[in-house]
Amino acid sequence: xxxxxxxxxxxxxxxxxxxxxxxxxxxxxxxxxxxxxxxxxxxxxxxxxxxxxxxxxxxxxxxxxxxxxxxxxxxxxxxxxxxxxxxxxxxxxxxxxxxxxxxxxxxxxxxxxxxxxxxxxxxxxxxxxxxxxxxxxxxxxxxxxxxxxxxxxxxxxxxxxxxxxxxxxxxxxxxxxxxxxxxxxxxxxxxxxxxxxxxxxxxxxxxxxxxxxxxxxxxxxxxxxxxxxxxxxxxxxxxxxxxxxxxxxxxxxxxxxxxxxxxxxxxxxxxxxxxxxxxxxxxxxxxxxxxxxxxxxxxxxxxxxxxxxxxxxxxxxxxxxxxxxxxxx
Amino acid sequence: xxxxxxxxxxxxxxxxxxxxxxxxxxxxxxxxxxxxxxxxxxxxxxxxxxxxxxxxxxxxxxxxxxxxxxxxxxxxxxxxxxxxxxxxxxxxxxxxxxxxxxxxxxxxxxxxxxxxxxxxxxxxxxxxxxxxxxxxxxxxxxxxxxxxxxxxxxxxxxxxxxxxxxxxxxxxxxxxxxxxxxxxxxxxxxxxxxxxxxxxxxxxxxxxxxxxxxxxxxxxxxxxxxxxxxxxxxxxxxxxxxxxxxxxxxxxxxxxxxxxxxxxxxxxxxxxxxxxxxxxxxxxxxxxxxxxxxxxxxxxxxxx
Numbered sequence: 001x002x003x004x005x006x007x008x009x010x011x012x013x014x015x016x017x018x019x020x021x022x023x024x025x026x027x028x029x030x031x032x033x034x035x036x037x038x039x040x041x042x043x044x045x046x047x048x049x050x051x052x053x054x055x056x057x058x059x060x061x062x063x064x065x066x067x068x069x070x071x072x073x074x075x076x077x078x079x080x081x082x083x084x085x086x087x088x089x090x091x092x093x094x095x096x097x098x099x100x101x102x103x104x105x106x107x108x109x110x111x112x113x114x115x116x117x118x119x120x121x122x123x124x125x126x127x128x129x130x131x132x133x134x135x136x137x138x139x140x141x142x143x144x145x146x147x148x149x150x151x152x153x154x155x156x157x158x159x160x161x162x163x164x165x166x167x168x169x170x171x172x173x174x175x176x177x178x179x180x181x182x183x184x185x186x187x188x189x190x191x192x193x194x195x196x197x198x199x200x201x202x203x204x205x206x207x208x209x210x211x212x213x214x215x216x217x218x219x220x221x222x223x224x225x226x227x228x229x230x231x232x233x234x235x236x237x238x239x240x241x242x243x244x245x246x247x248x249x250x251x252x253x254x255x256x257x258x259x260x261x262x263x264x265x266x267x268x269x270x271x272x273x274x275x276x277x278x279x280x281x282x283x284x285x286x287x288x289x290x291x292x293x294x295x296x297x298x299x300x301x302x303x304x305x306x307x308x309x310x311x312x313x314x315x316x317x318x319x320x321x322x323x324x325x326x327x328x329x
Numbered sequence: 330x331x332x333x334x335x336x337x338x339x340x341x342x343x344x345x346x347x348x349x350x351x352x353x354x355x356x357x358x359x360x361x362x363x364x365x366x367x368x369x370x371x372x373x374x375x376x377x378x379x380x381x382x383x384x385x386x387x388x389x390x391x392x393x394x395x396x397x398x399x400x401x402x403x404x405x406x407x408x409x410x411x412x413x414x415x416x417x418x419x420x421x422x423x424x425x426x427x428x429x430x431x432x433x434x435x436x437x438x439x440x441x442x443x444x445x446x447x448x449x450x451x452x453x454x455x456x457x458x459x460x461x462x463x464x465x466x467x468x469x470x471x472x473x474x475x476x477x478x479x480x481x482x483x484x485x486x487x488x489x490x491x492x493x494x495x496x497x498x499x500x501x502x503x504x505x506x507x508x509x510x511x512x513x514x515x516x517x518x519x520x521x522x523x524x525x526x527x528x529x530x531x532x533x534x535x536x537x538x539x540x541x542x543x544x545x546x547x548x549x550x551x552x553x554x555x556x557x558x559x560x561x562x563x564x565x566x567x568x569x570x571x572x573x574x575x576x577x578x579x580x581x582x583x584x585x586x587x588x589x590x591x592x593x594x595x596x597x598x599x600x601x602x603x604x605x606x607x608x609x610x611x612x613x614x615x616x617x618x619x620x621x622x623x624x625x626x627x628x629x630x631x632x633x
Binding site: 129140200259284 | 375386457478480481482487506541591595607615619627628
């Protein structure tokens with residue numbers, strides 16, 4: 001590293017060169033500086049985060065509530081105070097409830113299989129493999145593919161006509177699935193994209209947690225006569241519980257805000273002709289930037305925020321209960 | 330002055346020692362000891378998983394390397410010779426180079442600033458004593474769970490007021506420091522940086538910022554590199570906010586990529602050639618630093 005010139009207090013050896021009298025004064029001064037340095041520096045060092053979070057995180061979030069109580073246009077700006085009118089309007093929209101349903105459906109279809117598959121992959125990676133690093137890196141490749149690229153690729157694989165998945169289905173004598181018009185099928189397709197990108201990532205998290213389980217627990221289980229499958233379900237999975245909760249909470253916060261993959265699932269990006277796969281974040285976009293109604297968009301954003309907070313709190317309470325029942329952490 | 334390299338060296342060693350300790354505690358049992366080698370089934374399953382991870386990319390390249398007239402009759406399983414022609418069409422349709430440059434700028438600046446500010450804050454939280462430090466750290470951790478993305482509307486209003494909509498500043502500034510980064514560096518520095526080392530340089534007359542620069546930063550290097558990697562990948566693949574605030578004429582890569590499909594007539598050989606082109610930079614990064622990504626995820630899981 002290049003040695004840059006020292007700033008602020010002069011290097012100690014300059015004191016020796018100065019006269020005694022001056023050095024005493026300077027010492028007193030530099031002690032004062034040093035005292036403030038010790039006191040204030042920590043606050044200075046942590047301030048960038050708090051300032052930035054206040055300005056770009058907390059303030060916008062709270063201000064969303066304020067905007068939601070007004071008529072507010074993307075171009076015209078703030079209009080008059082309307083109280084809860086935006087909420088009344090939004091809650092009466094079938095598209096809002098449709099988006100709530102879609103969001104939860106996609107979320108469940110992505111999180112549940114993802115966690116199960118990730119644990120299975122982790123269990124296999126935990127074996128005494130040859131070329132460990134190769135396999136670990138292999139499962140992580142999808143993580144570096146941008147969700148938009150994933151969306152475009154799978155959009156092609158899931159094409160209703162002549163898409164690879166439908167070709168395979170008809171090839172084995174099944175009916176092709178209308179991925180882009182049937183609501184549940186479209187959710188499954190979008191969930192597949194999410195799973196594609198995140199399963200390997202989560203598998204590595206589970207793998208790390210599995211490796212932290214003490215060996216002697218398994219040895220005891222072996223002595224008790226438990227087979228490998230029995231060990232997996234009676235030792236590994238219970239020991240993983242805190243990690244499972246962590247992964248589920250992260251997946252919840254991210255999964256309820258899903259946008260990218262669903263946005264590029266067709267050309268228009270509004271979630272299908274009948275909004276079959278429009279999520280809440282997409283609905284916020286449509287209201288705010290499609291219809292230029294910031295007031296209503298904010299109302300939906302605030303509602304989604306409340307939903308996420310409620311679910312996170314439920315998660316937290318469950319976690320606490322499990323922890324107090326004598327979990328590992 | 331001559332003491333600085335020495336401190337650096339010591340800090341480096343301390344960090345290395347701590348890192349080693351971390352790795353050691355995670356490895357269990359004697360390698361190749363009681364554990365038997367897994368059988369064919371294990372490798373078969375893993376092979377299938379890897380195939381599943383790689384196949385969509387391979388498919389994308391297959392489609393992107395053929396003419397659309399070939400695609401309509403079913404995609405052949407060997408690549409065609411049309412990739413460069415399709416790539417050229419991508420360059421004609423979207424401002425690809427501009428988007429690539431923007432993505433590089435945004436991701437690099439964000440990664441560097443996240444590392445700097447997070448290490449600074451992590452240094453304070455892990456090693457300096459100050460009133461309220463515990464409560465503030467809990468606050469930082471709690472903010473990780475806050476879905477700030479939902480503040481897009483006011484954030485957009487603010488950016489419009491500042492005249493930043495359409496400019497890269499609007500994408501860079503909200504990301505220059507993250508709660509995750511602060512937490513990550515705090516956790517790491519707590520173990521990796523011995524208190525005695527800071528005390529030693531303080532007694533030698535170093536100011537706080539010098540102690541950070543000459544002792545804290547070198548000790549943080551391994552964790553900082555991982556944080557930089559993750560931030561870079563996350564910023565590069567980010568879509569929602571850049572899509573809202575940036576102009577189609579001055580996009581990042583994901584924003585430009587989705588324009589390929591927004592045309593009236595969609596030619597998938599061009600769209601997927603674009604998907605391949607836009608993924609190549611991160612695949613190259615993965616080839617170089619994938620190992621670090623893997624161990625970063627695994628360390629984060631144990632500590633977090």
